[in-house]
Ligand code: AP5
């Protein structure tokens with residue numbers, strides 16, 4: 154039985170398609186996409202002292218500390234007026250506790266785990282390109298832009314290859330992810346708030362399954 158909820162929490166390894174499906178969902182719902190990775194990269198772009206520190210951590214494939222990420226997240230979500238897709242948060246048990254017991258205490262939510270075989274991840278991510286302006290996500294093998302190297306939505310905006318999308322960094326990110334995700338999944342499973350989806354399928358099938366969760 155799916156409980157009534159308003160907010161989605163997307164859990165899944167690097168490259169499992171969390172960002173892609175969040176962008177698909179916001180086109181068909183009033184949900185707002187909130188990716189801690191995007192928020193952190195925005196800080197880096199601003200070249201603040203914090204941004205420089207964050208860049209070193211992210212480029213090494215490590216996690217930013219719970220306090221910094223939680224503060225950034227809280228600053229960017231007004232749950233009274235909107236419902237969100239939390240993408241990439243939580244990644245640790247401490248973050249799951251903050252999210253469910255502090256941020257979402259009075260708001261319905263369900264966690265969706267994007268299950269994904271590890272061998273597909275590296276290929277997906279080394280070929281990923283993103284638009285820094287609108288955050289659109291491409292893949293030069295499986296979802297290329299219409300004009301080579303440029304965003305379909307922002308036209309003159311050159312696509313960007315994330316500095317942490319190098320094979321050795323991807324492998325470290327996956328290792329760190331695997332070390333931390335078990336207790337997070339147990340946390341939601343024990344509250345009967347966990348849905349597991351097969352993320353190694355065509356995009357439309359995954360989106361339909363997610364939309365189905367909203368209908369129930
Ligand atoms: P973040 O930006 O969240 O990266 P991530 O979790 O590693 O996830 P990705 O964005 O790489 O993958 P995705 O699941 O969104 O896949 P996408 O849809 O793009 O975090 C980056 C870093 O920030 C972390 O390493 C950490 O340092 C830090 N950080 C962030 N949050 C943190 C937190 N809470 N605590 C501490 N540190 C934090 O798809 C990937 C590719 O696959 C694309 O090319 C896409 O086109 C393709 N694709 C997607 N779906 C499909 C499909 N169904 N079929 C075929 N191809 C597909």
Ligand code: MG
Pocket residue numbers: 171172173188190
């Ligand atoms: Mg992402």
